[in-house]
Amino acid sequence: MIRYIIQRVLAALVTIWITTIAVTLLIHAVPGDPVRIMYAKFQSTPEQIEAVRIALGLDQPIYIQYGLYVSRLFQGDLGRSIVGDQPVLDILLTRFPPTLLLATTSLVIAVVIGLSLGFLAAYKRGTVIDVGAMVLAVLGVSIPHFWLGLLLLFFFALQLGWLPVAGSDLRSLILPALTLGLANAAVLARLTRSAMIDIFDQDFVRTARAKGLPKTMVLYRHALRAGLVPIVSMMGLQFAYMMGGAIVVENVFAWNGVGRLAIEAVFARDYPLIQGFILFFATVIVLVSLVIDLLYAVLDPRIRYS
Amino acid sequence: MGRPPTFITTPILALTAGLVAGSSQAADLVWARYGDIDSLDPHRATSTLSMQVWDQIYETLLAFDGEGKPQPHIAKSWVVSDDGLDYTFELQEGVLCHDSTPFDANDVKFTVDRAFDESNPSLTKTSWGPISAVEVVDDLTVKFTFESKFGPFLPFLADSFSSMVCDSNDPETFGSSTGIGAGPFKLVEWVKGDTVSLAKNPDYTNYGRPFDNKGPVNVDGLIVKTVPEAQTRLAGLTTGEIHIAEPPFDDIPAIKESGELEIMVAENTGQNVFWEFAISRPPFDDIRARQAVAYATDPELAIDIIYGGLSQREWCPIARGVFGNDQEFCAQYGYPYDPEKAKALLAELGYSTDNPLETTMFVWTGGNRHKLAEIFQNQLSQVGIKVAIEIMDIGTMNARVKEQNETTDETPGTFDMMTWSWYDPDILYALWHSPGAYSGYNTPELDVMLEETRTTIDPEARLEKVQAVIKHLMENAVHVGLYTPGWEWVFAVRPEVSGLKIGAFLHPMFNDVTIKE
Numbered sequence: 001m002i003r004y005i006i007q008r009v010l011a012a013l014v015t016i017w018i019t020t021i022a023v024t025l026l027i028h029a030v031p032g033d034p035v036r037i038m039y040a041k042f043q044s045t046p047e048q049i050e051a052v053r054i055a056l057g058l059d060q061p062i063y064i065q066y067g068l069y070v071s072r073l074f075q076g077d078l079g080r081s082i083v084g085d086q087p088v089l090d091i092l093l094t095r096f097p098p099t100l101l102l103a104t105t106s107l108v109i110a111v112v113i114g115l116s117l118g119f120l121a122a123y124k125r126g127t128v129i130d131v132g133a134m135v136l137a138v139l140g141v142s143i144p145h146f147w148l149g150l151l152l153l154f155f156f157a158l159q160l161g162w163l164p165v166a167g168s169d170l171r172s173l174i175l176p177a178l179t180l181g182l183a184n185a186a187v188l189a190r191l192t193r194s195a196m197i198d199i200f201d202q203d204f205v206r207t208a209r210a211k212g213l214p215k216t217m218v219l220y221r222h223a224l225r226a227g228l229v230p231i232v233s234m235m236g237l238q239f240a241y242m243m244g245g246a247i248v249v250e251n252v253f254a255w256n257g258v259g260r261l262a263i264e265a266v267f268a269r270d271y272p273l274i275q276g277f278i279l280f281f282a283t284v285i286v287l288v289s290l291v292i293d294l295l296y297a298v299l300d301p302r303i304r305y306s
Numbered sequence: 307m308g309r310p311p312t313f314i315t316t317p318i319l320a321l322t323a324g325l326v327a328g329s330s331q332a333a334d335l336v337w338a339r340y341g342d343i344d345s346l347d348p349h350r351a352t353s354t355l356s357m358q359v360w361d362q363i364y365e366t367l368l369a370f371d372g373e374g375k376p377q378p379h380i381a382k383s384w385v386v387s388d389d390g391l392d393y394t395f396e397l398q399e400g401v402l403c404h405d406s407t408p409f410d411a412n413d414v415k416f417t418v419d420r421a422f423d424e425s426n427p428s429l430t431k432t433s434w435g436p437i438s439a440v441e442v443v444d445d446l447t448v449k450f451t452f453e454s455k456f457g458p459f460l461p462f463l464a465d466s467f468s469s470m471v472c473d474s475n476d477p478e479t480f481g482s483s484t485g486i487g488a489g490p491f492k493l494v495e496w497v498k499g500d501t502v503s504l505a506k507n508p509d510y511t512n513y514g515r516p517f518d519n520k521g522p523v524n525v526d527g528l529i530v531k532t533v534p535e536a537q538t539r540l541a542g543l544t545t546g547e548i549h550i551a552e553p554p555f556d557d558i559p560a561i562k563e564s565g566e567l568e569i570m571v572a573e574n575t576g577q578n579v580f581w582e583f584a585i586s587r588p589p590f591d592d593i594r595a596r597q598a599v600a601y602a603t604d605p606e607l608a609i610d611i612i613y614g615g616l617s618q619r620e621w622c623p624i625a626r627g628v629f630g631n632d633q634e635f636c637a638q639y640g641y642p643y644d645p646e647k648a649k650a651l652l653a654e655l656g657y658s659t660d661n662p663l664e665t666t667m668f669v670w671t672g673g674n675r676h677k678l679a680e681i682f683q684n685q686l687s688q689v690g691i692k693v694a695i696e697i698m699d700i701g702t703m704n705a706r707v708k709e710q711n712e713t714t715d716e717t718p719g720t721f722d723m724m725t726w727s728w729y730d731p732d733i734l735y736a737l738w739h740s741p742g743a744y745s746g747y748n749t750p751e752l753d754v755m756l757e758e759t760r761t762t763i764d765p766e767a768r769l770e771k772v773q774a775v776i777k778h779l780m781e782n783a784v785h786v787g788l789y790t791p792g793w794e795w796v797f798a799v800r801p802e803v804s805g806l807k808i809g810a811f812l813h814p815m816f817n818d819v820t821i822k823e
Contacts, residue, residue, distance in 0.1 A: 048427075083344045083345075083351070084344045084345040084350060084351065084481070084482070084498075085345070085350055085481075086482055086498075091498065094498055094499075095498070095499060150537060153537075153538065153541055154541070157541055157545055158541055158544055158545060161545065164545075164547055165533075165538055165541045165542040165545055165547050165548075166338075166531070166533050166538050166542060166547070167547075168497070168500055168501070251534045251535050252535045252537075252538055253538065254500075254531070254532060254533040254534060254535070254538060256497065256498075256499045256500035256532075260499060260534065261499060263534075264341070264342075264499070267699050267701075268344075268701065269701055269702065
């Protein structure tokens with residue numbers, strides 16, 4: 001088990017290290033002169049452009065640039081944004097909590113609805129309930145987030161007047177969380193159904209029932225837990241992507257998270273901010289994947305003891 | 307299996323049930339825009355979105371009237387020395403910064419010194435002109451000295467780039483979380499990417515802004531919200547969460563028809579949309595190719611189809627409301643829609659509809675400009691110009707256009723639907739005086755003419771100099787005006803809100819605004 005954990009942690013560190021290299025190279029992948037593109041709208045003189053180039057270390061050989069970047073990273077310095085001249089880390093830390101809140105709430109919605117619907121469909125396999133649940137799931141997977149968001153906005157905000165259109169308070173969280181949650185629930189429902197159908201057919205479930213265990217214990221303690229491994233894996237992926245910011249949904253509901261920040265940075269060609277975001281997002285994905293890997297070990301004894 | 311377990315619930319209903327929209331604070335005006343400000347510091351940003359917020363927090367020494375002419379404001383009078391190099395301003399007495407310290411000549415000097423700070427100068431430092439010194443004569447008198455005469459100085463002092471910053475600002479936080487000025491609103495909080503919250507400045511006196519209200523604003527506060535999605539802004543306007551916003555373009559006819567929201571169109575925006583060409587290499591190194599594009603495109607028809615009367619034909623290289631704009635004068639040198647003339651010019655160059663001139667048009671995203679470009683593309687194809695359209699954001703387009711002018715490769719030169727907004731014809735200096743903002747067309751003759759537009763102060767004499775430049779640019783088909791305004795100039799306003807005025811050069815002002823209960 002300890003060996004497994006060490007392996008996963010090392011793999012995570014290597015991934016982050018590779019990301020730092022990619023992020024350093026990113027600025028050189030831009031066609032043309034990145035500094036000039038960044039400063040295109042300003043009345044910059046060639047001297048000012050040169051000063052920025054030096055400040056960003058772009059006048060140095062690439063290995064020196066990488067060294068400088070990493071040494072600054074260890075000091076928690078992700079550079080300063082071009083737009084507004086603010087520390088990138090501060091900007092990311094300001095915009096991350098709303099995204100974390102949105103991702104967590106959406107995940108709760110997705111898990112509650114998705115697992116329930118999938119479990120029910122599997123349990124009532126071949127019935128109208130199963131078909132109905134899966135039609136809903138297919139719809140949920142197919143409807144673009146943008147459209148679902150606008151539909152919910154139209155219904156709950158415009159028609160019923162129950163919820164605000166946009167904002168940053170808890171009431172404003174409901175519609176974007178619902179949009180994301182429903183879309184992700186659909187994916188989870190389909191996955192849960194197929195996983196549970198497999199499990200229901202397995203010998204150990206039949207044995208458990210034959211031993212006379214109460215039905216709920218068979219379902220929750222034996223069947224559900226055994227089917228959770230692929231579901232947890234999918235939940236983790238969904239959560240990680242939402243932590244990187246649900247760009248479309250954040251945009252529709254003016255939710256002030258990192259997804260919108262990333263879009264703003266790209267449009268402004270704010271390379272330090274784009275680099276910071278990529279590194280940040282990669283780190284979040286790596287950390288969430290690590291937690292999932294560790295959860296596998298809890299859920300599946302075969303991993304724990306191998 | 308038997309009965310389903312009883313764990314199926316509908317938690318979403320629990321989340322939403324019982325929640326009803328709360329009452330909004332009627333005295334706070336909510337203004338939603340597609341993007342946020344870049345900085346609270348007028349020296350650290352250039353976007354219109356930022357400038358429109360600075361207008362509320364800071365004052366300028368002069369103020370534009372409705373026609374875009376600078377008038378006395380915080381500076382109640384000024385004297386220009388005979389040699390045109392010294393400007394001495396007398397300030398209003400009793401103006402207070404938001405922290406209740408008096409606004410005086412020291413604040414003016416502080417602002418200018420800051421803009422010229424060598425270690426971190428203002429992004430628009432060159433617009434201040436060749437200032438060599440700023441001197442505090444006494445608390446209410448301040449003197450600017452120039453190295454050479456600078457015609458655009460007075461209009462600049464009415465523009466938000468010259469916003470006056472109080473010297474009591476904390477240098478550590480100024481721009482990122484604080485901003486003390488003397489404007490009609492005080493900064494309460496800036497939640498980056500989301501909201502700028504402003505509160506009424508009860509000590510405010512309006513000396514020169516062209517509004518009826520001479521005292522503090524009527525509303526308690528102004529909430530400037532970022533709502534990127536146009537449909538969401540429209541939904542917010544409908545529910546009443548938002549009072550003022552730019553509506554989705556395609557919905558404007560329906561909004562007008564329903565009568566539920568007022569549609570306001572800004573005048574004198576200073577915006578100019580124009581054809582601009584990479585003249586360093588073929589095909590646009592030949593004036594006939596440039597003229598052919600100008601003759602082959604019909605902006606009047608295109609803007610009528612796309613904007614339905616919300617924009618208008620612009621003949622000049624500078625927009626209406628800007629000093630020197632004269633439609634009649636510019637039309638003499640303009641290129642009215644004439645496809646036959648375009649065909650004849652192309653034939654001279656060896657092109658026809660069977661053997662078209664192939665090139666690329668750059669267009670920047672938003673404001674339905676891509677649709678406009680498609681109409682132009684179609685018009686051009688009819689005379690023998692085959693155009694590929696590339697759509698990009700404005701910053702990228704600026705850089706790409708410059709690259710196009712500087713590249714030495716053999717690919718055909720491009721042209722672009724360029725846009726600029728400025729308060730003075732000095733924009734022509736920035737664009738076309740060598741090396742030029744885009745390293746584009748320039749000649750020693752034009753350089754001299756442009757320099758004269760800066761060093762001539764007398765308005766009549768300056769007008770002549772400006773018109774000479776306009777004539778040169780148009781006759782050479784370098785800067786061919788298309789239409790104005792071009793972006794973010796339409797506002798939808800809730801019926802309970804009255805008194806919104808869009809000041810010259812697209813500066814919405816809230817001095818006269820009231821909200822009915």
